Structure formats: C-alpha cells, structure tokens
Amino acid sequence: MxxxxxxxxxxxxxxxxxxxxxxxxxxxxxxxxxxxxxxTDEKEAGEIVRQAMKAAAKMDPGSEFKLQDLFTTRHWEGFSKGARLRGGRMFKAEVDGARAGIRTVRKSSSNHQFYVRAA
The missing domain is CATH 1.10.1220 (Arc Repressor Mutant)
Incomplete structure (x- = not known):
C-alpha cells in the first residue's frame, strides 16, 4: 500500500x-x-478501522465498547452506512487475528458486537 x-x-x-x-x-x-x-465504501471502511484501532489502543484495559463508541456520534454518522457495516466486519477480522490486544465479548440483542481491551 x-x-x-x-x-x-x-x-x-x-x-x-x-x-x-x-x-x-x-x-x-x-x-x-x-x-x-x-x-469507495471499502476505502472508507479501511479509514474507520485505522481510526478505531488508534482509539481502542488508548482505552483503559478491561473497557468494554462497541465499534461506534470509539467515535463521536457526528463522526460515526458521517460515514456511509455501507462503510460502517464493512468497517465493522473488517474491525472484527482484525481483532480475531489476536494482534491488537482487543477481544470480542458478546453481541447485543440488536446484533452489535462488543469488544474489550485486554489487560
């Protein structure tokens, strides 16, 4: 790249x-x-993941969050819906790679993935 x-x-x-x-x-x-x-949605999603990884790294260990919690409401809603959905899948894939110090915890009733910053 x-x-x-x-x-x-x-x-x-x-x-x-x-x-x-x-x-x-x-x-x-x-x-x-x-x-x-x-x-494109793919490039915008990549930007979401990049910014989210930076923000998640600054969180306190043990903090539970959703991807959108890493952004202000206005900033999050500025992304297209397609980019947010794709960004969510890309962020989860990055987390599942177990290199980021973040792990998945649970899903909400509305199917939002929750994460926790590892200690």
Whole structure:
C-alpha cells in the first residue's frame, strides 16, 4: 500500500479540516479521495478501522465498547452506512487475528458486537 504525504501550513490544514467536516468524511485523506472520485465504501471502511484501532489502543484495559463508541456520534454518522457495516466486519477480522490486544465479548440483542481491551 502506498502513502501520500502533503506538507501544508496551519492555515491550509484548518481550511481542509473545515471542508472535511462540511463534506462529512472521516479524514482529510478521505476528502482528497472523495474530490478525486476515488472514495469507495471499502476505502472508507479501511479509514474507520485505522481510526478505531488508534482509539481502542488508548482505552483503559478491561473497557468494554462497541465499534461506534470509539467515535463521536457526528463522526460515526458521517460515514456511509455501507462503510460502517464493512468497517465493522473488517474491525472484527482484525481483532480475531489476536494482534491488537482487543477481544470480542458478546453481541447485543440488536446484533452489535462488543469488544474489550485486554489487560
């Protein structure tokens, strides 16, 4: 996978962050992809997983959570439904790989997967 870096000043970053929020996409990278007609549910789901893994790593050991708990409501709802569903499957697959220090716990009556941060 390739990485693209763009060095920008603070003013430009702030402007891009505002545009990202208005567009309802999860990151400035997603904004770039969207503006280039390259943002798909799969790419957006990958962004969900990347951000979720970072957020989960900061949680206290023993903390129980759902994937959407790792995001603010506004941020979570900014993702397309297809990307959220795909992101959930991808996140669970990553957790099932047992490399992340997170394990599955249970499912809710509404079929939401709960996770716990390992000690």
């Amino acid at each position: 390739k990485v693209i870096k763009t060095i920008i000043d603070d003013e430009t970053y702030a402007s891009l962050a505002r545009k990202r929020k208005r567009a309802g996409v999860p990151s400035i990278s997603a904004l770039f992809l969207r503006n280039c007609n390259e943002l």
